[in-house]
Amino acid sequence: MLIFGIVISFSSRITRILQNFIYDNYPNTGGLKVHVNPINSGGEHASHTGAILTIQDITNIKKLEQIRTEFVSNVTHELKTPLTSIRGFVETLRNGAFEDKNVAEKFLQIIDIEAERLYMLISDILQLSEIENRTVDENIKPHDLKLLMEQILPILNEAASKKNIKITCDIECGLKLRANSDRIKQLMINLIDNAIKYNKESGSVNIRVCRSEGRLIIRVSDIGIGIPAEHIPRIFERFYRVDKGRSRSMGGTGLGLSIVKHIVN
Ligand SMILES: Nc1ncnc2c1ncn2[C@@H]1O[C@H](COP(=O)(O)OP(=O)(O)OP(=O)(O)O)[C@@H](O)[C@H]1O
Ligand SMILES: [Mg+2]
Incomplete structure (x- = not known):
């Protein structure tokens, strides 16, 4: 916040002074809040002899408001899609489809998949808010990364073997890392899950961890469809998907990489 006080005797100059001040100091502002408090120097009936202007740059507040609005609208949309589908199939079953056992079984499967998607979405959102709200993590300890990886890989084996993917x-x-082991597992699972999901049949995934210039570098590479360069800057945004249709059909919520980013931060 910036407090700017001026004493003015000619009110016609206020606007010009203010305009020049704003143009010079806030050329790229996304919004300013200006409060004007008149100063009375000569008692109750005196005319105003000056004013104190308080100018607050609200660019960040506006940005945060926009992020929050977008988040709420994305969440609503993402929750609505599977719910609409579940309600549609329940309605069709009620209208007689359940009399055909094969059709009923197929519809129940779809309802199950959509309910699972809802569950994943809600647990991803909860995870994100838990990571965001936790300022102090008491579970930070040194962990051997090779041992951690031995615990992570069995979790992903089923998905990998379904596509015949070699990891x-x-x-x-x-190599040791001081961190919360659950968070590191979550981070690795999200990255490797993507590398499997967006890979081709009988593809491969390679995980490399090394130290370089005091930093730990975790590299997960795959030989799948890849991410076009123009999407890279937005890939860590919540709900961002390169190919919305494809990711959704794979059950993705678009929150995985956003969780990864929050954990790293
Ligand atoms: N290894 C990868 N290869 C190709 N595209 C990828 C890869 N990893 C991520 N992406 C793209 O980035 C998008 C965002 O990934 P993210 O992990 O955040 O979401 P998701 O995989 O769609 O859903 P979720 O991980 O929440 O189940 C994906 O939808 C996909 O389009
Ligand atoms: Mg993912």
């Missing part, structure tokens, strides 16, 4: 790991021995 290889190059992790230097003795």
Whole structure:
């Protein structure tokens, strides 16, 4: 916040002074809030002899408001899609489709998939808000990354073997990371899950972890469809998907990489 006080005797000059001040100091502002408090120097009946202007740059507040509005509208949309589908299939079953056992079974499967999607979406949103709200994490300890990876890979084996995908790991021995082990697992699972999901049949995934210039570098690479360069800047945004149809049909919520970013931060 910036407090700018001026004493003015000619009110016609106020606007010009203010305009020049704003143009000079806030050329790229997304919004300013200006409060004007008149100063009375000569008692109750005196005319105003000056004013104190308080100018507040509200660009960040506006940006945050916009992010919050977009988030709420995205969440609503994402929750509505599977719910609409569930209600549609329940209605069709009620209208007689349940009498055909095969059709009923198929519809129940779809309802199950959509309900699972809802569940995943809600748990991803809860995870994000838990990571965001936790300022102090008491579970930070040094962890051996090779050992952590041995616990993570079995979780992803089923998805990998369904697509006949080979996962290889190059992790230097003795590499340790001070972190919350659950968060690191979550981070790795999200990255490797993507590498499997957006890979081709019988493809491969390679995980490399090494130290370089005091930093730990985790690299997960795959030989799948890849991410076109123009999408990279937005890939960590909540609900952002390169191919909305494809990701949704794969059950993705578009929150995985956003969770990864929050964990790293
Ligand atoms: N390894 C990858 N190869 C190709 N595209 C990817 C890869 N990883 C992510 N993407 C693209 O980035 C988007 C965002 O990924 P993210 O993990 O945030 O969401 P998701 O996988 O769609 O859903 P979720 O992870 O929440 O189930 C994906 O929808 C996909 O389009
Ligand atoms: Mg994902």
